[in-house]
Amino acid sequence: MTEVFFASLLLGLFAGLAAGLFGIGGGTIIVPVLVWLFQAHDFAAERVMLSAVATSLASALLTSAASARTHHQLGNIAWQRVSRLAPSLLAGAAAGAVAANHFNPEILRWCFVAYLLYTGVNMIRPQQAKTTIRTGSRCIDYIVGFLIGALSAILGIGGGTMSVPYLAGSGLAMKNAIATSSACAVAIAFSAAASYALLGQDENDAMRGQLGHLYLPAFVGISLTSVLTAPVGAKLAHRLPAKRLKRYFALVLIATALKMTQ
Numbered sequence: 331m332t333e334v335f336f337a338s339l340l341l342g343l344f345a346g347l348a349a350g351l352f353g354i355g356g357g358t359i360i361v362p363v364l365v366w367l368f369q370a371h372d373f374a375a376e377r378v379m380l381s382a383v384a385t386s387l388a389s390a391l392l393t394s395a396a397s398a399r400t401h402h403q404l405g406n407i408a409w410q411r412v413s414r415l416a417p418s419l420l421a422g423a424a425a426g427a428v429a430a431n432h433f434n435p436e437i438l439r440w441c442f443v444a445y446l447l448y449t450g451v452n453m454i455r456p457q458q459a460k461t462t463i464r465t466g467s468r469c470i471d472y473i474v475g476f477l478i479g480a481l482s483a484i485l486g487i488g489g490g491t492m493s494v495p496y497l498a499g500s501g502l503a504m505k506n507a508i509a510t511s512s513a514c515a516v517a518i519a520f521s522a523a524a525s526y527a528l529l530g531q532d533e534n535d536a537m538r539g540q541l542g543h544l545y546l547p548a549f550v551g552i553s554l555t556s557v558l559t560a561p562v563g564a565k566l567a568h569r570l571p572a573k574r575l576k577r578y579f580a581l582v583l584i585a586t587a588l589k590m591t592q
Contacts, residue, residue: 331539331547337367338551346393346556347563348579356393356556357487358449360386361442362586364548377530377543379438380430383486384526384543387519389552390488394515396557406509408502414468415475415514419489420521422479427525430484431543438484439590445485446587452491453580478514483522488515 341363345356364382373381401407430438474496482489490511497507523544530542539546 334367334371334545335547335551338364338548339555341367341548342389342552342555343559345389345552346559347566349393349556349560349563356552356560357386357390357485358446358583360389360552361486362446362590364545365439365590367548368545376435379435379442380526380530380543381540381545383430383438383442383484384427384523384530385545385548385552386486387483387488387526388523388544388549389556390515391519391523392553393556393560394488394512394519397512397560398509398516401509401512404509406506407513408497408506408510409513411471411497411502411510412513412517414471415493416517418472418475419479419514419517422476422481423483423518423521424479424525425476426480426483427522427529429480431526431529433484442485443587443590445487446583446590449491450580450583450587453576453583475514479518479521482515482518483525488512489518490515 341360342356345359348359349356361382364385365378368378368381369375398407433441478489478492478496481492488511490508493511493514494504494507497510498504502510527542527544530540530544
């Protein structure tokens with residue numbers, strides 16, 4: 331438990347820095363590293379992936395809340411869209427956690443590998459102008475919100491890679507889309523983390539520090555340091571050659587995905 335906690339402190343440093351520097355969720359780093367960490371400490375094979383995903387989402391709750399608070403102070407969050415999306419995000423995240431709880435661990439692993447490859451390729455690819463689809467349809471918001479919530483819960487991410495393009499494509503300025511996505515991520519992380527904590531209760535093998543599928547020492551360690559380094563990464567993004575670094579980091583994500591296939 332102690333070894334995992336201290337390793338998670340270091341993991342949180344890198345995850346927070348990458349999230350702030352590259353504008354991606356820390357789950358792309360947290361989930362694969364936790365998988366390797368849990369395997370090295372002989373976690374039950376059938377619980378490794380679920381515990382990594384659940385713990386990643388729990389840590390995202392605090393970082394997303396801190397980010398949303400800052401965006402709110404700047405007046406960038408479109409709260410009307412958040413209020414429309416929140417119910418379906420909450421429901422979708424809970425449904426995604428339930429689905430993942432019944433997945434074969436191998437299926438869950440391959441879902442995450444596909445997500446890493448998708449994210450890595452998108453980060454390397456030159457950005458193209460996005461088509462704007464202006465819509466005020468509540469029905470579309472509910473459907474998309476549910477899907478984003480479900481996929482985020484399955485993959486252990488805050489959903490920004492999906493919610494930002496959707497919000498920007500439906501008429502919000504990019505800075506408002508990013509800000510609004512941070513508030514949406516709070517709803518996703520809360521619902522998914524709570525669901526994973528409850529779903530794993532029946533399977534709890536009396537491992538110290540386990541709350542359902544959440545592994546509390548890792549959650550605490552990651553949260554303590556990622557909250558500190560995310561703002562640092564955001565500041566460095568304006569000083570370092572972020573575009574070039576982003577491509578290098580994309581290669582790391584792709585290499586990580588390939589490693590997870592072995």
